[in-house]
Amino acid sequence: GQQLNQSPQSMFIQEGEDVSMNCTSSSIFNTWLWYKQDPGEGPVLLIALYKAGELTSNGRLTAQFGITRKDSFLNISASIPSDVGIYFCAGRRNSGGGADGLTFGKGTHLIIQP
């Protein structure tokens, strides 16, 4: 199946620091999504990106759809304790209609040290 390489695998940061993580692929994706998952819960959508080069913000979160269509980045500014969790990138190859599923990265585990 498709592969999304997500890095870093885990991050240990101090509260207040900025966070950057990314997702890359050898294939082109036409949609990029970023999700956050808390322990024992399902993934929650943070940001959706539909156009190459698109930069979208959601509060302290900013994500970008890479121009090559093979990567995406998520930044979190001024981290707070509730940012702890696992962040997943997800991509969809096909453009236009259709409802085939998403391909997920393996996640970035964010841990915030007080």
Added chain:
Amino acid sequence: NAGVTQTPKFQVLKTGQSMTLQCAQDMNHNSMYWYRQDPGMGLRLIYYSASEGTTDKGEVPNGYNVSRLNKREFSLRLESAAPSQTSVYFCASTWARRHEQFFGPGTRLTVL
């Protein structure tokens, strides 16, 4: 709105037993999905249903069957459970032509 709901939340089975995982959404979404999540593997697509009356295989369909009962409900069945099917199962849904999938809280299944 409850969003996407899944039952049961937890289940323990013995090898060879069968069971059905239930999923329902109240957002009038056309498309529904079943994923499994294993440690270090991210989420992998098992089956999906683009619309009522249609189902298609995903990346890891072996050992599973699905039924799109109506627009709201999409069930996943394990006919003869195996230890390799120990996982957390998530149901998701979305509108047609949109790709932001919304997930349920998951079913944690252990097969002994």
